[in-house]
Amino acid sequence: MDHHHTTTDVLISGAGIAGPALAHWLRRHGFTPTVVERAPGPRPGGQAVDLRGAGRTVIERMGLMERARALCVEQHGLALVDRRGRTTARIPVDLFGGEGIVSEIEILRGDLADLLREATDGVEYLWDDTVTALDEDAAGVTVTFENAPARRFALVVGADGLHSAVRRLAFPGDGSHYRPLGGYHAWFTVHDPALARALDGWFQMYNAPGGLVAAARPGRLPGEVKASLGVRCAPLPYDRRDTAAQQRLLADRFAGAGWESDRLLAGMRTAEDFAFDSFGQIHLDRYSRGRIALLGDAGYSPSPLTGLGTSLALVGAYLLAGELAAAAGDFRTAFTRYEELMRPYVARAQELPPGGLNGYAPGSALTIRLRAASMRWMGRWPLRPLMAAQFAKAGDIAKAGDIALPDYPLPDHPLPVRSA
Template sequence: MRKVLIVGASIGGPALAHWLRRYGFEVTVVERAAGLRPGGQAIDVRGPAVEVVRRMGVLEEVRRRSTDLRGMSVVGENGEELFRTTDRTASGGDVDGPDVEILRDDLAAILAGAGDAEYLFGDAVVSLDQDSDEVRVGFQSGTRRTFDLVVGADGVHSSTRRLVFGPEEDHLRHLGSYLAVWTVPNYLGLDRWEVVYPMSGDLWGAMVMSVRGNREARVYVGFDTDAPPATFLPSDVGEQKRLVAEWFAHAGWELPRLLKHMEDAPDFHFDAMAQIHLDAWSRGRVALVGDAGYCGSPASGQGTSMALVGAYVLAGELARAGGDHAAAFAAYERELRDYVAGNQALALENQARRREQAKTGDHALPENSREVVDAYPLKDY
């Protein structure tokens, strides 16, 4: 019971690979992309996840490559400053707090470099056939291999989940919003700073933050619609960009220029704000970790932390079970169910609060819910 295939090389996959290798498992990670995926939003390592990366031995590197923001401001239609603080940011919370905000691709690179698993880039799983003894895996490349266990860490639109647990629409809950992220030159001259331009109605407006030593900036725009992803979200990236441009065609401040940069952005990402809810995170010899099994949506601010903690617990329970994967998977769920449920509920609270603030024009930032963030007492394995 030592050969494990992990599907996905973003956050949960490399973290799980690290811990399984430490416990003596033979690990292969398959990733559809040709390499580690570039781009993605700034993400937060919070609460027990900070301790997880410390135990991995990479906390200093994670802190060194953090966004290192020192504050934020809110601006109006013509760029006039409405609010300013050096205590907190909209994306990362308390500036001097224990949490770490880091770009998704930077964290993925750190995690992948922290282990010695076999990585298969540019390939994907197309079939999973399991019995009581093994899982026979068919790859897009035509290769077929056999593993003792398979773990899907392939995100909210997990193909692993679809192959084993059924259609995505059976498990995805749309939260009524869409979010787009892309990189632009830091032409605003932001110095470790974040600027928020709020709008009214269904349009959130924009957030721009300087990253990577102020050499770049990341742009975020969002809007509300109950239109389901299956019919609303184009599969073609060019069509996605056109859709975003149409929604913000009449926006003020710097949005026209930011949208112009979006046209050529190679790391553009656009998706629904959604959660994944499953009655069980495993079926037979296949399990799910992170967004694939229990996505909280970006509204929670907890997706990365749930993936890191989930990978740590899953690997620890597999090691502790001594080969009994059924016992390990059951223990993994018992340990994390309440933590996951609390963080998914936090996302709904944050969504409701944001919509209320849009109505009132209140630009103050609410306090982080440390009760939810720190709810899980990290075990020793």
């Protein structure tokens, strides 16, 4: 075991959005981050994620906005369709100032992760590995990995998603932290030029009775379609790593459901980036314990229903790194301040849109028609101001936490992490 380490060493578990963003800011503040990721390499594809409000501000402060805009997925907005593909409601992308259901700046998750990772030049990445044990003492944390030799770090940050290994190890009672919302969803890429043309630049969504949702939106590349399938139901027993079983579950539910469901199922079976998970949120009393902290979905997942997971990840990374620098490495002060700043923002971001999962996946033909009617009224009084307030939460961090994003000066030299 290598016990030699500097007091600026920080291990980050997770190379999605939150992890590389934190690594970028830590490195700029003089720390030495290392990122460990279970996947064997960068994950391509993924669905479009939003750059909204305060999250957009963080990207601007990273100097990445011009490149992010160049990678944007062009979409006209959201269109609800019936089983025959006829449009029943539309919400143009500019209806709520670019902050509506479809954001003005939408970028594929894989493209954003690549962009953030490129901004961490010089940071060490440990691919195809994960944390299996954490042994904290007064001077640091000894981390045991599944594959690599154990190493010492001053701090450990779990940015490893809804099913965080770091949270499971460092925060007892993991099961009680997860709050299921009553459904499951899958997302994957379909290469189908004819379907891509039929979308005509719109994010099309189809609801079928029984709480089924099939959706498709244009990808960034010609002929590419980003597909998703969602279902509202009671908890189901499934193996998170058994892709074949997950696809059988979806095939059983969506076969013959209408619209392009069968076509999406066919594309699902050959997709290289198929992913499946439950709808749920993470609620914790604290975001840190000792020298270990949580970031993004690992600490406060809002669920995809809110559209604010990316904003939380980017804002959290900026604040965590900045507070560690502002506290001159005093991690206890920094972690406390990080939580004080984030918690009000998280609380607002975790508020589900009207109807919650029922609004996303109505159960009956009647509620599906009523949902379409309500969406047609979103641009009119009295619904428009109510929906505008909902969408404004992403950028309304000032009201959420009575703060604005602080400006953290960048140091000329590394800041050591103090011993406990």
